[in-house]
Amino acid sequence: MMARQKIVVFEGDGIGPEIMAAGLDVLAAVTQGTDFTYETEFLPFGGQAIDQVGEPLPNNTINQAKRADAILLSAIGGPKWNACPKRPEDGLLALRSELGLFANVRPTVVADSQIDQSPLKTEIVRGTDFVIVRELTSGAYFGEPRSKTFDQAIDTMYYSRSEIERIMVYGFDLAQSRRQHVTVVDKSNVLATSKLWREVGQAVAQRYPEVMVDYRYVDATAMAIVADPTQFDVLITPNLFGDILSDEAAQITGTIGQIPSLSAGATGPKMYEPIHGSAPDIAGQGIANPISMIKTVSLMLSQSFHQEKLAKQIDEAVELTIRRGQVTPDMGGTLTTKEVTEQVMNAMQEGV
Amino acid sequence: MMARQKIVVFEGDGIGPEIMAAGLDVLAAVTQGTDFTYETEFLPFGGQAIDQVGEPLPNNTINQAKRADAILLSAIGGPKWNACPKRPEDGLLALRSELGLFANVRPTVVADSQIDQSPLKTEIVRGTDFVIVRELTSGAYFGEPRSKTFDQAIDTMYYSRSEIERIMVYGFDLAQSRRQHVTVVDKSNVLATSKLWREVGQAVAQRYPEVMVDYRYVDATAMAIVADPTQFDVLITPNLFGDILSDEAAQITGTIGQIPSLSAGATGPKMYEPIHGSAPDIAGQGIANPISMIKTVSLMLSQSFHQEKLAKQIDEAVELTIRRGQVTPDMGGTLTTKEVTEQVMNAMQEGV
Ligand SMILES: CC(C)[C@H](C(=O)O)[C@@H](O)C(=O)O
Numbered sequence: 001m002m003a004r005q006k007i008v009v010f011e012g013d014g015i016g017p018e019i020m021a022a023g024l025d026v027l028a029a030v031t032q033g034t035d036f037t038y039e040t041e042f043l044p045f046g047g048q049a050i051d052q053v054g055e056p057l058p059n060n061t062i063n064q065a066k067r068a069d070a071i072l073l074s075a076i077g078g079p080k081w082n083a084c085p086k087r088p089e090d091g092l093l094a095l096r097s098e099l100g101l102f103a104n105v106r107p108t109v110v111a112d113s114q115i116d117q118s119p120l121k122t123e124i125v126r127g128t129d130f131v132i133v134r135e136l137t138s139g140a141y142f143g144e145p146r147s148k149t150f151d152q153a154i155d156t157m158y159y160s161r162s163e164i165e166r167i168m169v170y171g172f173d174l175a176q177s178r179r180q181h182v183t184v185v186d187k188s189n190v191l192a193t194s195k196l197w198r199e200v201g202q203a204v205a206q207r208y209p210e211v212m213v214d215y216r217y218v219d220a221t222a223m224a225i226v227a228d229p230t231q232f233d234v235l236i237t238p239n240l241f242g243d244i245l246s247d248e249a250a251q252i253t254g255t256i257g258q259i260p261s262l263s264a265g266a267t268g269p270k271m272y273e274p275i276h277g278s279a280p281d282i283a284g285q286g287i288a289n290p291i292s293m294i295k296t297v298s299l300m301l302s303q304s305f306h307q308e309k310l311a312k313q314i315d316e317a318v319e320l321t322i323r324r325g326q327v328t329p330d331m332g333g334t335l336t337t338k339e340v341t342e343q344v345m346n347a348m349q350e351g352v
Numbered sequence: 353m354m355a356r357q358k359i360v361v362f363e364g365d366g367i368g369p370e371i372m373a374a375g376l377d378v379l380a381a382v383t384q385g386t387d388f389t390y391e392t393e394f395l396p397f398g399g400q401a402i403d404q405v406g407e408p409l410p411n412n413t414i415n416q417a418k419r420a421d422a423i424l425l426s427a428i429g430g431p432k433w434n435a436c437p438k439r440p441e442d443g444l445l446a447l448r449s450e451l452g453l454f455a456n457v458r459p460t461v462v463a464d465s466q467i468d469q470s471p472l473k474t475e476i477v478r479g480t481d482f483v484i485v486r487e488l489t490s491g492a493y494f495g496e497p498r499s500k501t502f503d504q505a506i507d508t509m510y511y512s513r514s515e516i517e518r519i520m521v522y523g524f525d526l527a528q529s530r531r532q533h534v535t536v537v538d539k540s541n542v543l544a545t546s547k548l549w550r551e552v553g554q555a556v557a558q559r560y561p562e563v564m565v566d567y568r569y570v571d572a573t574a575m576a577i578v579a580d581p582t583q584f585d586v587l588i589t590p591n592l593f594g595d596i597l598s599d600e601a602a603q604i605t606g607t608i609g610q611i612p613s614l615s616a617g618a619t620g621p622k623m624y625e626p627i628h629g630s631a632p633d634i635a636g637q638g639i640a641n642p643i644s645m646i647k648t649v650s651l652m653l654s655q656s657f658h659q660e661k662l663a664k665q666i667d668e669a670v671e672l673t674i675r676r677g678q679v680t681p682d683m684g685g686t687l688t689t690k691e692v693t694e695q696v697m698n699a700m701q702e703g704v
């Protein structure tokens with residue numbers, strides 16, 4: 001009998017709680033009667049935590065999170081907290097840093113069945129299947145000094161060799177289990193940090209002779225994602241560039257309401273979250289698309305708990321539900337969050 | 353009789369000299385017999401200057417450039433100079449800085465006649481007509497300190513209030529002559545410089561009550577350019593974000609071989625250049641697309657010399673040439689650089 005797993009849950013802001021409920025319902029359903037047992041611990045985080053205890057990442061939250069076996073997060077932030085001294089986003093940055101989640105992995109896959117959703121022409125986007133590996137705990141997001149007065153502001157981009165090396169290794173390892181092709185993304189014709197990025201990329205590449213590598217400027221990459229996305233397999237990017245490119249990449253699938261992501265450190269729990277935001281404009285209406293969160297749960301099952309079979313049950317049920325058009329308005333359907341979730345659970349039953 | 357205008361010419365690297373020759377041929381042809389007179393001064397710059405005198409921006413080049421009435425640049429850089437202590441790109445950055453060219457303006461227009469070139473679906477891209485106003489002399493490209501050792505590297509993003517204010521004013525002024533809609537782009541949920549960027553944007557917006565403004569994160573903007581490009585009119589971005597977004601934007605037109613850009617300071621000559629790179633892979637083959645450079649010449653005529661009529665003659669001749677399919681391989685044609693240029697000049701004759 002496996003030990004009971006501890007899953008820390010950050011419900012999030014905006015549509016966060018609605019889609020998290022959906023994800024947890026599916027988790028409960030898929031694991032029922034199996035020997036995978038777990039407990040969930042809901043902890044205040046982000047805007048919710050600011051409202052409850054006055055700061056986005058309370059001490060108890062981070063301490064408990066460190067002891068989790070996995071962490072589920074929906075999405076945080078919203079205009080409500082724009083004026084706060086520490087915003088929900090600051091809590092997210094601190095959380096990534098405290099947990100050492102240096103590798104953020106975002107898949108960009110365009111299934112043939114959903115190719116019509118893409119804003120790109122079919123012949124350009126067909127077959128797109130790549131992953132962006134974004135460095136998540138350094139770079140412009142964390143470099144010091146940073147300051148702002150009425151008259152001027154400063155941010156610092158910083159990278160150490162070891163920070164670059166570990167994310168390169170993560171990306172090259174991942175490429176070995178895929179199509180063995182890495183694209184190292186930087187702006188090494190201008191930035192010092194990018195020059196080091198490319199140098200370390202070249203050094204690490206030596207150790208992976210079977211992996212094909214190319215080196216691309218971030219601006220050229222932003223072009224290529226639109227012009228020729230099937231060329232990519234694994235892209236390895238600094239923190240800030242990864243933020244921009246992974247959103248651009250998500251958009252070319254036309255399915256941002258369906259994409260999960262994973263953040264991993266060297267040790268400790270991994271964190272799983274949809275790539276989209278908290279969508280405060282549609283919060284509370286019961287129409288948020290739960291598929292991203294349901295797929296996030298599936299990703300957690302396979303990547304943190306080796307429950308590939310359960311993950312596959314979820315993924316197939318989601319596929320079926322989408323094919324049946326039982327989807328929320330953003331996907332052209334008329335169902336509510338709850339109804340889609342029920343349809344997915346029904347489809348899982350059928351699959352048994 | 354107008355004074356003779358002095359046009360400084362940077363031939364550039366890779367395909368640079370080939371397309372510059374095309375642009376200058378068209379300039380000579382369109383101005384012949386008019387009272388617009390000019391002289392060109394070819395100066396070493398970029399990789400060419402490294403080869404000739406050992407550095408990308410020689411003193412004499414910058415001194416002469418400052419005295420120009422306008423500057424034409426094709427494109428610089430290439431792998432050949434990757435190992436140089438100062439690369440062609442360093443020369444470009446120094447040139448922008450020395451000339452105070454703080455505003456880079458890149459149009460993204462999708463003409464109905466070329467809509468098939470776009471990688472985006474027709475219904476999404478039809479009607480796209482926006483301009484990216486990129487800050488060009490500060491931000492991550494210029495902030496100090498910057499350093500790199502074997503073990504670590506640092507870049508500094510810096511913005512002063514006055515630097516932000518002048519680019520905002522430039523963008524808002526431009527919006528007044530267009531559809532009166534500004535999108536201020538930043539990453540103010542994370543970066544200190546972006547918080548200041550947005551604050552100053554809000555302050556400047558007060559002075560333009562007739563301009564509609566929205567504020568957008570750079571990652572969300574990277575999405576929106578692909579998902580819904582017709583929503584934009586004028587985007588105002590920091591230097592680094594503008595580099596990435598303007599390339600992404602250019603790509604959605606599917607016509608990067610045809611797009612000119614302009615860089616302007618508070619005083620002094622403006623600089624005009626195609627947005628694409630130096631394409632060393634096809635250099636010397638005589639097949640580079642000259643249209644970007646020809647349109648760059650046209651942009652110079654209208655924006656530096658108020659020769660709207662001549663500019664229009666060029667633009668119409670280019671349109672006609674494209675419609676006739678008399679284009680280079682990158683646009684699906686079979687003509688050489690020289691042949692396309694001749695076709696444009698013939699078309700101008702017909703127009704007379
Ligand atoms: C919310 C924000 C701080 C965050 C980021 O920029 O990393 C988000 O955009 C993301 O990509 O996860």
Ligand SMILES: CC(C)[C@H](C(=O)O)[C@@H](O)C(=O)O
Pocket residue numbers: 189190219429441444595
């Ligand atoms: C060549 C390079 C330094 C330059 C930049 O990054 O500004 C180019 O990409 C551009 O956009 O003009």
